[in-house]
Amino acid sequence: MLINLAIPQAHDAVVTVAPRAPLEIHSYPTVPPKQDQVLIHVLYTSSSPLELHQADGGLLVDHPYRMGSSYAGVVVQVGPPSSPSPHSLSVGDKVFGFAFRTPEEKCHQTYITTDWYCVSKLPEGMKMEEAVSVSCNLITAFHALTADLKLDLPWPVKEGQEVRDGDAPILVWGAGGSVGNYALQVLKHWGYRNVVAVAKAKHHDFLKELGAKVCFDYSQSDVVEKILEYVGTGKTPRIPYILDCIGSQEGTLRPITKIAERGTKVAIMLPVIVTHASQEVAPTYEMDVSKVLPEEWKEGVELKGTRTHFYMDNEFFKYHLQPEIVPTVLKQGLIKPNKLKIVEGKTLRDRAEKALALLRNQAVSGEKLVWRIADE
Ligand SMILES: NC(=O)c1ccc[n+]([C@@H]2O[C@H](COP(=O)([O-])OP(=O)(O)OC[C@H]3O[C@@H](n4cnc5c(N)ncnc54)[C@H](OP(=O)(O)O)[C@@H]3O)[C@@H](O)[C@H]2O)c1
Known part of the structure; x- marks a missing residue:
């Protein structure tokens, strides 16, 4: 796999601009990680019905709105750690997770900036395509x-x-x-x-x-x-x-x-x-x-x-679910990822629209829709 460690000043994101309007690709500044944060180059995501509720129903959305909450990718920059550091994340780590709170951590974009506790390390032998089906649900x-x-x-x-x-x-x-x-x-x-x-x-x-x-x-x-x-x-x-x-x-x-x-x-x-x-x-x-x-x-x-x-209202879950529990139960084979349906498309926008159409047409049965974010 090619890992792109050169960090661009700006990057692409999938955006809903109005209920039932075609999705658009907008460019946003890449945000350097602050203390105990990481910057991640996103390679894969998955679609969930929430994206349909947001794109077609405008549910709890202020337009224009960046989409997505499941990611898998590579850490490209680590913010200054507090002392002692709460995490062991390094540049080059393959990671995945559920991040949804701010525009810069929404996952249908090629770079996200998020906190260490929204990051799981990818277990040895697991593909990113499988991992993006896991965290959110x-x-x-x-x-x-x-x-x-x-x-x-x-x-x-x-x-x-x-x-x-x-x-x-x-x-x-x-x-x-x-x-x-x-x-x-x-x-x-x-x-x-x-x-x-x-x-x-x-x-x-x-x-x-x-x-x-x-x-x-x-x-x-x-x-x-x-x-x-x-x-x-x-x-x-x-x-x-x-x-x-x-x-x-x-x-x-x-x-x-x-x-x-x-x-x-x-x-x-x-x-x-x-x-x-x-x-x-x-x-x-x-x-x-x-x-x-x-x-x-x-x-x-x-x-x-x-x-x-609101899962982070539970302090134990906030700091242990993504960094520890999710990767452990996957590594030990106790939890298996969903069956996958890979959504192909020439561009980022094509893939996002195709996934949305499958959800709209209620064509999803026992499979998670998975697609590439970064083209390279
Ligand atoms: N608020 C939250 O915190 C939260 C979090 C996660 C998800 N959600 C919501 O929960 C819903 C499900 O999410 P998901 O990701 O699990 O969706 P999903 O995998 O895309 O759901 C597809 C499945 O729905 C099943 N289904 C549809 N109608 C059904 C019915 N009447 N009875 C039983 N099963 C039915 C189908 O089962 P069969 O294949 O058996 O037909 C199909 O496999 C979405 O609306 C999502 O937005 C909410």
Whole structure:
């Protein structure tokens, strides 16, 4: 692989300039790293539905807005370290991560400047293409399971450790997607044994390998009845934990309202998609879960909207997830990257637009969209 260590004064970024307008490439100054920061030459990224929500729906965006939050690349400059240095990053290190807080660390651009704790070192033998499928949604799984469902994920995991509620049913709806794949693997590694996964039947064998005890197909009209039959009538709530990995008003929330009961904690990926984007139709979203199907929920159901952008509120996760936990679980083979779909295109803009079109056309099923950022 060719590594470009010459640092340009300015570099290209993919930008949304207005809802549903074609993406543009704008040039921005390259920002030298301050104390405990690094400058990274970005080689690969992945696309997630958030980019569609931003590009077509203008969700939480001030235009013009730089896109992207998953990167893999090479460290080209290291800022002055505080003493003692909190990190061991050096020029030439291959790295990857989830960075989203400032325009200069958004990842659909060829150079990003970010803090050391938003950086993971690439494990030996892992490709950058695989790594860009991981950080954002693996961190989403950690955040949603702990902050929203209040499950314990102690670190490091000790041999023979027992977690509270290790045998309680945990429903993961949308397990076939990227967030769902990581949620199953995290639950399995941390010792949750009764994970009920919902996804198309074609994924079921794979999802059992990732940690599902049993799988149901959401395209079957009696999926809710089948799930309730499986969990039986022993305890209430019958399913104490539900993770909605999709957050679609009609596709996921409506059936989940028929399952959740008093005491069930439900974590829902935000935004709730009220109308999906299409070529003809602008999407609509809701960020307040209490406003979605308010008449349908049983009293006493605890609804939480998941927002991974707040994962750093947990100080331990802020400083340990990306530098330590994510690369360790990958290196040890405990968490496997998503299956990939490489999006080809002649230019940066072509690749970004192609990935967006696949998301808009709902053509993504059990694969992460991965593409090159730097042309060289
Ligand atoms: N707020 C946050 O912190 C946060 C963080 C991460 C993601 N999200 C959001 O969460 C959503 C999912 O993200 P992702 O990256 O996992 O997306 P993804 O991998 O692109 O999702 C695609 C998957 O969605 C599944 N799906 C679609 N409709 C479904 C339904 N009705 N029931 C079950 N599964 C369904 C499909 O499963 P099949 O293949 O089985 O059909 C497909 O594999 C996005 O809207 C994203 O923006 C939010």
